[in-house]
Structures are given as structure tokens and as C-alpha cells.
Amino acid sequence: MEIQDWKTIGFGYRKTNLNVRCYYKNGEWGELELSDSEYLNIHMAATSLHYGQEAFEGLKAFKGKDGKVRVFRMDENAKRMQHSSDGILMPHVPIETFEEAVKLAVKKNIEFVPPYGSGASLYIRPLLIGVGPEIGVRPSQEYLFIVFVMPVGPYFPEGFKPTDLLIMRQFDRAAPLGTGKYKVGGNYAASLTAGKKAKAEGYSAVLYLDAREKKYLDECGPANFFGIKNNTYITPKSESILPSITNKSIIQIAEDMGLKIERRQVPVEELETFEEVGACGTAAVISPIKRVYDADEDKEYLYGNEPGTWSTKLYEKLRAIQDGDAPDPYGWVTVIE
Numbered sequence: 364m365e366i367q368d369w370k371t372i373g374f375g376y377r378k379t380n381l382n383v384r385c386y387y388k389n390g391e392w393g394e395l396e397l398s399d400s401e402y403l404n405i406h407m408a409a410t411s412l413h414y415g416q417e418a419f420e421g422l423k424a425f426k427g428k429d430g431k432v433r434v435f436r437m438d439e440n441a442k443r444m445q446h447s448s449d450g451i452l453m454p455h456v457p458i459e460t461f462e463e464a465v466k467l468a469v470k471k472n473i474e475f476v477p478p479y480g481s482g483a484s485l486y487i488r489p490l491l492i493g494v495g496p497e498i499g500v501r502p503s504q505e506y507l508f509i510v511f512v513m514p515v516g517p518y519f520p521e522g523f524k525p526t527d528l529l530i531m532r533q534f535d536r537a538a539p540l541g542t543g544k545y546k547v548g549g550n551y552a553a554s555l556t557a558g559k560k561a562k563a564e565g566y567s568a569v570l571y572l573d574a575r576e577k578k579y580l581d582e583c584g585p586a587n588f589f590g591i592k593n594n595t596y597i598t599p600k601s602e603s604i605l606p607s608i609t610n611k612s613i614i615q616i617a618e619d620m621g622l623k624i625e626r627r628q629v630p631v632e633e634l635e636t637f638e639e640v641g642a643c644g645t646a647a648v649i650s651p652i653k654r655v656y657d658a659d660e661d662k663e664y665l666y667g668n669e670p671g672t673w674s675t676k677l678y679e680k681l682r683a684i685q686d687g688d689a690p691d692p693y694g695w696v697t698v699i700e
């Protein structure tokens with residue numbers, strides 16, 4: 364494929380060669396297996412299907428100028444999947460098993476890693492599902508861990524461009540003491556209605572408020588939120604936010620660039636005071652925001668049509684580490700040998 368084609372492939376499912384599977388039965392994990400099937404043969408009473416006993420991850424591999432393929436922070440994804448497993452009573456996938464499965468899935472599909480400079484990458488999707496049959500509400504006795512990969516286009520095919528966010532108080536994504544802090548499918552099902560409404564009105568995502576008081580910023584549907592002012596990077600602290608690995612990485616880079624960091628409750632009205640705001644996650648790294656519209660208050664917050672200076676710097680630095688163009692002092696990338 365030409366670079367131009369890679370730019371337009373978008374973010375969607377694509378078949379690749381092989382996926383990696385591992386079954387949990389009788390209290391233990393089996394060996395990693397390779398499969399060329401895109402389908403699973405599971406019991407119709409599987410707990411993942413009925414009671415949402417499933418967690419997933421999302422990470423990326425990038426091809427460098429040197430031709431090497433680098434995976435970004437897979438140990439963090441492995442740990443987060445264990446955290447999600449604790450939340451919905453699934454067994455831990457051992458960190459080494461997770462990492463071996465990711466490496467094997469990338470290796471077996473290495474020709475699908477898009478070329479350096481295309482902006483495209485190989486998206487890696489680990490998934491853990493309860494496959495044992497239960498009709499009473501209880502955790503499954505059997506699980507399937509699977510890792511599949513596909514090439515995806517750059518999030519911004521026409522370049523790094525700000526988008527709009529929408530605040531609506533009639534929807535919650537997750538409850539304060541619920542599953543918001545776990546990467547589980549149920550949170551996504553719960554966000555589909557609000558997300559559809561926001562997209563239909565031209566917004567890139569919903570900016571959720573805290574479900575209890577509707578006073579503080581929580582996060583965007585599939586991404587964390589941050590604001591920057593007075594040389595300070597501010598990101599909401601909340602029980603219902605999914606701890607983004609991108610956010611964690613940006614915080615580290617921001618600190619090293621001399622920004623102060625605040626992780627705290629962020630009142631909605633504080634939107635007025637930010638110089639730059641953005642959403643962050645694996646898909647876009649940083650998605651700069653030019654406007655937040657609070658639909659209930661009929662109030663808009665504007666941040667300019669071009670990405671802010673700090674957002675641009677942070678974005679470029681993180682992307683450079685992922686591509687192998689900048690040194691990796693933090694040990695974030697794993698080269699696939």
C-alpha cells in the first residue's frame with residue numbers, strides 16, 4: 364500500500380493472519396495458541412454474553428525509520444487488565460502471558476505494521492471474556508484471553524486538528540462506585556446513546572460530568588480530559604475515570620518539560636480559565652479541543668482553532684518516542700525481535 368492509502372484506512376476491523384488465544388480452565392491458564400479463525404466457538408450461556416463479564420485493552424505498535432517495530436507500554440496494559448479483572452471477578456492474565464501474547468500476535472502479523480511516516484499503526488486488541496456457562500449471576504469458571512491486531516489509519520488524516528466536545532447532564536457513563544475505573548465493555552454499551560447524539564450534532568465526543576453531583580469534569584467517552592493554564596497540566600481526579608496510560612505518559616513528559624501537574628477535582632466552570640484543553644488516549648494520543656458546549660447551561664467555552672503550544676509539544680514528543688525518533692528514557696517501548 365502507498366502512504367496515501369495508509370492515511371485513509373481509518374479505524375475499523377481488518378482481518379490479519381493469526382490471532383493468539385489462551386484458555387483458563389480448572390483454575391489454570393493453558394498454553395498460548397495460534398488461530399487463523401476470526402470466530403470463537405463459545406457456549407451460548409457464556410457469562411460474557413449475558414452478564415458483561417469481559418474486559419479489553421487497546422495498544423499500538425509502530426514502525427520506526429530504522430525498520431524496527433515498537434510496542435508502547437504493554438506492561439501497563441497488562442497491569443490494567445488485571446485491575447479490570449479484579450473489578451468483575453475474572454482471573455488475572457499473568458503479566459508475562461499478556462506480554463508474550465502481544466509480542467506473538469505482532470510477530471505473526473508483522474507485514475501488517477504500517478510503514479514509518481504514514482501516521483498509521485498496528486492496533487492491538489487484547490480481550491478477556493468469561494466463556495463458561497452460567498445462568499445464575501456468578502462469575503464464570505472458564506475464560507478465554509485473546510489478542511488480535513489490525514492496521515489502523517492515523518487519527519488525524521489531515522493533520523493534528525481540534526474538535527468539539529459536548530456536555531449533557533442527562534447521561535452518565537459510569538457510577539462513582541461502579542465500573543468506570545475498569546476497561547470493561549459495559550461502560551461502552553452505557554455510552555452509546557449519548558455518543559450517538561453528540562456525533563449527530565457534530566461533536567467528536569461527550570464530556571461527562573461526575574455522576575453524583577454533576578459539578579466536576581469526569582472524562583470523555585473513550586478518552587481522559589486535561590486542561591492547561593499557567594504552566595500547569597490539570598487532569599480530573601475521579602473514581603469513575605479509566606486511568607489512561609496515554610495520560611500517565613503525557614504527565615511524565617509534561618513534568619520533564621517543566622509543567623506543574625495537578626490531579627484533582629475540576630469544576631465545570633473552570634473550563635473558562637484554561638488556555639488549552641484536550642482529550643487523550645491511545646487512539647489519538649492527544650485530541651485538541653477547540654470548543655466545549657455545555658448544552659444544559661447553553662454556554663460555550665472556546666479555545667481557538669489551532670492546537671495549543673503545549674498540546675502540540677506534548678503530542679509530538681510522545682509520538683516521537685513511540686516511533687523511535689526520540690530517545691526513550693522511561694523504558695516505554697519494546698522492540699519486537
Ligand SMILES: *Cc1c(COP(=O)(O)O)cnc(C)c1O
Nearest residue numbers: 585586587605607608609644645
Ligand atoms: C481506554 C480508555 C481510555 C484511554 O486509555 P489509554 O490507555 O490512554 O488508551 C480513556 N477512557 C476510557 C473510558 C477508556 O476505556
